[in-house]
Amino acid sequence: MRFSESLKKTHQFQSVYQGGRSYADRYLVMYVKPNGLEINRIGISVSKKVGNSVVRHRVARLVRESYRLHESIFNSGLDMVIVARPSAAAVGYKEVEGALLHLAKLHQVIRIFLYMDH
RNA sequence: CAAGUAGAACAGGUCAUCGCGGCUGCAGCAGUGCAGGUGAGGAAAGUCCGGGCUUCACAGGGCAGGAUGCCGGAUAACGUCCGGUGGAGGUGACUCCAAGGCCAGUGCAACAGAAAUAUACCGCCCCGUUCCCUUCAGGGAGCGCCGGGUAAGGGUGGAAAGGCAGCGCAAGAGACUACCGUCCGGCCGGCAACGGCCGGAGCCAUGUAAACCCCAUCCGAAGCAAGACCAAAAAGAAGACCAUAGGUUUGCCCGGCCUGUCUUCAGGUAGGUCGCUGGAGGUGUCCGGCGACGGGCACCCUAGAUAGAUGAUGACCCACGACAUAACCCGGCUUAUCGUUCUGCUUGCAAG
């Protein structure tokens, strides 16, 4: 991803959980917190309750792919944590993409005109 | 053709676009960019065993604890595998078995039953005695406070002192006899487990060791977050620099101590590098072996991430896609799994 890094440390995740705002739908939960940097940092969390290793990796890839393909319309300087809910295990790319963009719209972190144009 | 049985292989494919982790090459001081090539499984899973490797411990032996348990072999090793033996199931191909020892000792066996490791409740028989019948041989019925024999029959139970048939007897009993079984001894075959044959028995006597236990064999402990190296930081040691700033020791001076600066050593946190993939490795072929497996030769190199890489979209085909993601590496076991293909063998039916 050209403009983004990933969150790695436990304390970075804790910071977003405690200092950020959150929205959720059936498949995903999104936490957002400004980080004061030029770039975005994104963390994806898929708990063991979602499924086994294959399912968890697949969900994480779908979320990452969705973000990658729409990276250009996101605002900069954000820390985001996206948590997958158990119902996300059964769905495909289209649903995950829709959920991600829906939550981003609620957070007002994407450029709406580009989103509409898309 | 149908049903079954044993074994083996495969685990969606092709194309296009976007994207990810190593590697190689080129460019660049560097961040990085471009190109090429490569990138999960039969179970990668569960972590149930075994080994390698690493660190620690260790003269040797024993105890404790744990594991294994018919015999022989394979192997680095195993609780795995192969070949046998015995037993169980199946018409059969074939499958399954924790399959050492309760005459070393101890424990336990509810309920039922007269009695559970020793027993006489009913029954059967003998003896004594009373009464009745009587053809004077005997027969029948009752009694025995505590007379005796018997384990055939009854019933209980998982189990009641081998089974069955005969002989025998007052009634009975391996008391005796044949067969079967069990145990003991001998001979033969086999490396052995064991099998076969012959002879004998005082058939002295339940089950349970996945009850304690006994016997035989094996096991030092921990695990790649093992461990090795580099190394900010924090705390530490030694030395030097003060003709020196501050504090303290006594009012002052010298001297001492602390703070200071530098060097060296030690240390090992954050972080980094190695361990990290060429191996008890694969594929083919030949040889030895019934086989597990072993040996020779040729060829091949096939993930190595470190919050952790395989995905998305579109098109076509088909069987319409199951289970499941390496994390130091191997050998097994167990469990999950939509299906497809092939081979050996068995049984049944039909036809030739």
Next chain:
RNA sequence: CGGGGUGUGGCUCAGUUUGGUUAGAGCGCCGCCUUAGGGAGGCGGAGGCCGCAAGUUCGAAUCUUGUCACUCCGA
């Protein structure tokens, strides 16, 4: 990577050590009594293949092995 624990009526737990006849307790549920009615109280009742599968034993919730799920601890 290593180690431990738990699974029993709808819920919370006993019983497993040392196998034994029909597995108990509380709350909940159902019926009846009581009340004008409800609650409380009293009486009675239903509800369990003891997580699953094999095995040992005459007999298994209990013993053994395998397996599944949940959960805790350490590095």
